[in-house]
Amino acid sequence: MQEMKPVKEGKVREIYDNGDSLIMVATDRISCFDVILNNEVTKKGTVLTQMSKFWFDMTQDILPNHMISVDVKDMPEFFQQDKFDGNSMMCRKLDMIPVECIVRGYITGSGWASYQKNGTVCGINLPEGLKESDKLPEPIYTPSTKAEIGDHDENISFEQSVTHLEKYYPGHGQEYAEKIRDYTIALYKKCAEYALSKGIIIADTKFEFGLDENGNIVLGDEMLTPDSSRFWPADGYEPGHGQPSFDKQFARDWLKANPDNNWTLPQEIVDKTIAKYLQAYEMLTGEKLK
Numbered sequence: 560m561q562e563m564k565p566v567k568e569g570k571v572r573e574i575y576d577n578g579d580s581l582i583m584v585a586t587d588r589i590s591c592f593d594v595i596l597n598n599e600v601t602k603k604g605t606v607l608t609q610m611s612k613f614w615f616d617m618t619q620d621i622l623p624n625h626m627i628s629v630d631v632k633d634m635p636e637f638f639q640q641d642k643f644d645g646n647s648m649m650c651r652k653l654d655m656i657p658v659e660c661i662v663r664g665y666i667t668g669s670g671w672a673s674y675q676k677n678g679t680v681c682g683i684n685l686p687e688g689l690k691e692s693d694k695l696p697e698p699i700y701t702p703s704t705k706a707e708i709g710d711h712d713e714n715i716s717f718e719q720s721v722t723h724l725e726k727y728y729p730g731h732g733q734e735y736a737e738k739i740r741d742y743t744i745a746l747y748k749k750c751a752e753y754a755l756s757k758g759i760i761i762a763d764t765k766f767e768f769g770l771d772e773n774g775n776i777v778l779g780d781e782m783l784t785p786d787s788s789r790f791w792p793a794d795g796y797e798p799g800h801g802q803p804s805f806d807k808q809f810a811r812d813w814l815k816a817n818p819d820n821n822w823t824l825p826q827e828i829v830d831k832t833i834a835k836y837l838q839a840y841e842m843l844t845g846e847k848l849k
Contacts, residue, residue, distance in 0.1 A: 563637045570595050571604075571786070577649065580627055582634055583608075585646045585781070589832070591811050597823040604646035606836045606848060607784045611648065613844050614750060614782040621745050624778040625650040625769065645849070653769025653779050656735060657705050657727060658720055659712055660743040664698045664751055665762040667691065667789065667801070681714045690798040692762070692791075698747050700740045738776050739768050750783055757842050759805065760796055764788035790839050805839035807832055 565573035570590040575582040585604035589596050608629060615624040627649040631638045638647055663670055663680065670680040671691050678685060681701035689695075702720045703712040715723060717740060725732025743766050751761045765787050767780035781787055785806040792803060809831045814820050824832075840848055 560636045563635065577635065579652065581650045581652055582638060583648045583650055584643060585648075587646075589807060589810060591807060591814055594822055596810070597821070598829050600829055600833050600836075602833055602848065603836055606833075606840050607781060607786055608646045608648050609848060610784050610840055610843070611782045615778070617753070618746055618749060618778070618782075621749065622742055622776060622778055623771075624782070625653055625780075627651060650779070651771065651777065653771060653777055655767060655769040655779060656724070656739060656776075658715075658724065658736075658739065659703045659705050660739050660766045660768065661701045661703060661763065662698050662743050662747040662766075663695065663701060663763040664747065665692055665694050665760065665789075665791075667762050670701075670763075682716050691800055692796075692802050693798045698744055698751075700743055702740070735776070739766075742766070742768065742776065742778070746778070754790075754843060755793060757845075758793045759839060759842055760791040760793050760802075762789035762791055762802070785836050785839055805835045809835065 563575050565584075566576045567574040570593070571586055571588045573584045573586060575584070585607040587599040587601055587603045589598065589600045589603060612626060612629050615626045618624070627633070629645075629648050631644050631647060634643075634647065634649055666674055666680065666685070666689055673680050674685060674689060678687065680699060683699050683701070685699075686696065700717065701714060702717065703714045704723060705712060717736065720740075721732045721736040723732075724735050728735055746766060747761070747764065754761050761783065764783055766778060766782065768776050769779040771777050785804075788806075790805040792805070796802060809828055810824055813824060813828045814822075837848060
């Protein structure tokens with residue numbers, strides 16, 4: 560068996576070059592506040608990969624995506640080890656568009672903080688009188704630049720995204736900026752409506768897009784996972800305060816409350832965290848994680 564090494568390693572993912580495709584492995588590592596914790600969260604990588612697959616399958620009518628297979632039998636022998644089964648995705652290679660496409664359907668987090676200051680989110684004027692966690696009249700698109708590792712992404716306006724993309728794709732900045740904005744809103748609307756029917760509010764999320772060899776826009780990266788989105792239980796939803804969520808908030812809250820944590824979680828918090836991920840997966844897909 561030929562040993563393979565990742566060509567790129569993020570906080571929680573590893574990417575392998577497979578010639579004319581890539582293999583993305585979602586590990587069980589967990590990061591909070593941009594730090595990789597000492598614990599691993601068993602099955603987390605599998606939840607993220609299988610949830611992305613679920614959404615990629617559902618949204619093919621809106622635009623194509625980069626997924627080829629999540630079956631390790633379709634991958635080189637190296638990936639037919641237990642540690643890669645379920646959490647690996649073979650993908651098409653794309654020229655990734657250097658904009659993070661963020662969509663917000665509810666006002667929360669940094670958006671709520673900004674609104675309290677001046678009634679805007681990322682420069683977009685919003686109606687007066689909104690409460691924390693309120694649903695917005697229409698989802699808003701708030702792109703950001705993709706920073707190098709160690710730097711922070713920078714929120715930009717739609718007009719700035721046109722200028723930014725024009726530097727990379729002369730003559731196509733306006734076209735690509737409009738297309739990724741429109742795809743972002745369309746994907747969010749379809750998936751948020753579906754999720755609500757299953758008892759989950761998708762408050763906000765981000766998408767990433769790339770260009771294939773023919774210059775067509777393709778959906779890439781991960782999609783609508785608890786790592787890239789805010790999922791709230793619809794049951795008990797009440798604007799006016801923060802909402803409970805299906806993500807690593809348990810871990811963040813414990814770390815904040817225990818500053819001498821040495822970036823290590825107690826097993827109880829690890830167990831609660833994966834339980835939330837699994838609950839979201841089962842509610843959305845109607846299936847137990849295999």
